Amino acid sequence: MHGNAIEIKNLSVWYGNICALSDINLNIEEGDFLGIIGPNGGGKSTLLKTILGLIVPAKGTITVFGKDPSKAADQIGYVPQFSTFDHYFPANVGEVVMMGRLGRKSSFFHKYDDEDKSIVRRVMDELEVAALRKRQIGGLSGGQIQRVLIARALSVEPRVLILDEPTASVDDTSKLRIFDILKELSRKITIIIASHDMGAVSSYVKNLACLNRELHYHGEPSIGPAVIDRLYGCPVDLIAHGVPHRVLPRHMEEKHD
Amino acid sequence: MIKALLEYNFLQNALLASILASMACGIIGTIIVEKKLVMLSGGIAHTSFGGIGLGYLIGVEPIIMALVFSVSASIGIVTLNRRSKTNTDLLTGMFWSAGMALGVLFIAFTPGYPPDMSSYLFGNILTVTRSDLIMMLSLVVLVTFLIIALFNTMRAYIFDEEFCRVLKIKTVLLDYLLFILIALTVVVLIRVVGIILVIALLTAPPAAVRLFTYDLKKIMIFSVLAGLLYCITGLWLSYSLNISSGAAIILISILGYLASILIKKIISSAKSAKR
Numbered sequence: 001m002h003g004n005a006i007e008i009k010n011l012s013v014w015y016g017n018i019c020a021l022s023d024i025n026l027n028i029e030e031g032d033f034l035g036i037i038g039p040n041g042g043g044k045s046t047l048l049k050t051i052l053g054l055i056v057p058a059k060g061t062i063t064v065f066g067k068d069p070s071k072a073a074d075q076i077g078y079v080p081q082f083s084t085f086d087h088y089f090p091a092n093v094g095e096v097v098m099m100g101r102l103g104r105k106s107s108f109f110h111k112y113d114d115e116d117k118s119i120v121r122r123v124m125d126e127l128e129v130a131a132l133r134k135r136q137i138g139g140l141s142g143g144q145i146q147r148v149l150i151a152r153a154l155s156v157e158p159r160v161l162i163l164d165e166p167t168a169s170v171d172d173t174s175k176l177r178i179f180d181i182l183k184e185l186s187r188k189i190t191i192i193i194a195s196h197d198m199g200a201v202s203s204y205v206k207n208l209a210c211l212n213r214e215l216h217y218h219g220e221p222s223i224g225p226a227v228i229d230r231l232y233g234c235p236v237d238l239i240a241h242g243v244p245h246r247v248l249p250r251h252m253e254e255k256h257d
Numbered sequence: 258m259i260k261a262l263l264e265y266n267f268l269q270n271a272l273l274a275s276i277l278a279s280m281a282c283g284i285i286g287t288i289i290v291e292k293k294l295v296m297l298s299g300g301i302a303h304t305s306f307g308g309i310g311l312g313y314l315i316g317v318e319p320i321i322m323a324l325v326f327s328v329s330a331s332i333g334i335v336t337l338n339r340r341s342k343t344n345t346d347l348l349t350g351m352f353w354s355a356g357m358a359l360g361v362l363f364i365a366f367t368p369g370y371p372p373d374m375s376s377y378l379f380g381n382i383l384t385v386t387r388s389d390l391i392m393m394l395s396l397v398v399l400v401t402f403l404i405i406a407l408f409n410t411m412r413a414y415i416f417d418e419e420f421c422r423v424l425k426i427k428t429v430l431l432d433y434l435l436f437i438l439i440a441l442t443v444v445v446l447i448r449v450v451g452i453i454l455v456i457a458l459l460t461a462p463p464a465a466v467r468l469f470t471y472d473l474k475k476i477m478i479f480s481v482l483a484g485l486l487y488c489i490t491g492l493w494l495s496y497s498l499n500i501s502s503g504a505a506i507i508l509i510s511i512l513g514y515l516a517s518i519l520i521k522k523i524i525s526s527a528k529s530a531k532r
Contacts (some may be wrong), residue, residue, distance in 0.1 A: 052423050073425035087415040090293060092473035099413040103424055108406040136471040156424070 035205035044194035077153030100155030112165035143174025275488035283481030300349035304330035304356030310363030331436035380503030407480030461510035465517035
């Protein structure tokens with residue numbers, strides 16, 4: 001269980017003349033629950049997209065279970081940011097979750113088979129969205145949509161689940177529910193989550209990575225003010241709103257595992 | 258009209274053209290509306306005017322050259338969009354006017370008396386010929402076959418392209434395919450409603466139908482039927498009142514859309530009254 005799920009070596013990514021990621025070295029163990037935090041524009045999404053194979057790095061290498069990201073589609077489940085698709089698209093929840101099963105089988109006259117259907121049923125039960133199966137996605141709340149998207153990612157049957165700001169547009173109750181679900185999932189698969197919501201993330205994850213163009217910290221989620229300072233360039237209020245934990249070091253003993 | 262329909266060949270052709278046009282515009286129109294490619298489709302349509310002009314200039318059937326131009330415009334827009342990261346909106350605008358400009362230029366160079374362009378610009382369903390029909394039929398069969406064959410993939414691609422890329426579905430190929438299918442559809446519709454009016458016939462039926470269902474397949478099927486209703490009503494008006502068929506069909510389509518908004522309102526207020 002303790003090989004590396006993802007290995008990143010000397011990774012740099014440029015958008016034209018702008019350096020988005022600079023010399024990142026990061027190994028993510030299989031079974032890890034990693035939170036990537038950092039300011040907006042700090043490269044969180046860029047790092048995730050590079051792992052997903054959507055962005056080709058300018059320099060350095062990245063492997064997902066020893067393979068190039070472009071060949072690891074069946075290993076990765078992806079939950080995009082809330083706003084990347086049209087919420088009024090005519091599709092119901094069942095159809096959206098089923099899209100995770102398209103994979104490489106998508107050929108002429110593609111049909112979802114019984115195995116696809118039973119996997120989708122299972123993940124929908126797991127994420128408690130089975131009752132919404134016939135509902136149009138446009139009619140769902142933010143929290144429900146997020147769980148549907150997690151279900152879609154899980155229907156790929158991935159070994160790593162990658163989430164980009166999964167709680168950016170949901171209320172506090174749904175946020176806690178999503179984190180509880182992720183915590184439960186993290187017993188079975190590796191999870192990587194990018195978020196600027198440091199408070200909430202830090203109290204759930206096993207490890208934290210602090211990213212602002214460079215990787216400033218990687219380790220247990222008890223980071224000192226010095227790291228925060230370097231990361232955000234100024235002291236940041238570390239009190240976790242709506243979450244019954246704080247991330248300040250002196251409170252770490254309260255954390256449950 | 259029924260008697261005339263049995264009697265006159267041109268009316269039979271017009272009816273067949275209506276059916277074929279409705280199929281193409283119902284299926285592709287739905288995708289255009291959902292993927293928000295309305296302006297792009299307008300651009301592809303207008304670019305084909307350049308082809309019509311060139312057709313007259315070099316003495317090739319104008320509609321064939323229109324096909325060449327619109328397909329090239331599709332490929333051009335996708336390629337330039339990928340290569341130079343220029344957004345499609347901008348490219349669409351340039352292709353749009355460049356096509357029209359070329360068309361005007363080619364026609365000016367054509368020796369002799371200038372041909373009447375209005376049937377290409379505004380359509381004339383009553384002058385559809387047998388060879389037009391054969392071309393329309395083959396394009397419609399191709400478009401329908403490909404969309405049915407790739408339905409699941411296409412739906413996922415329209416809904417969330419990024420997720421498809423993560424699944425390593427070849428979205429670049431789907432881009433090219435979809436844009437080419439739009440080009441083919443536009444050419445099918447040129448004879449019926451013309452280059453300028455094509456957008457309304459592509460968008461009005463799905464826009465109306467999607468008020469009542471959120472099942473993509475149903476939107477396609479009912480858009481075909483709505484398009485058929487509009488085309489045949491427009492054809493009948495055009496024949497009996499002797500007015501332009503393209504204009505009649507488009508105005509009926511728009512009226513159909515307005516009517517469906519009204520019906521939707523009545524249904525939802527009836528529903529809330531029940532509660």
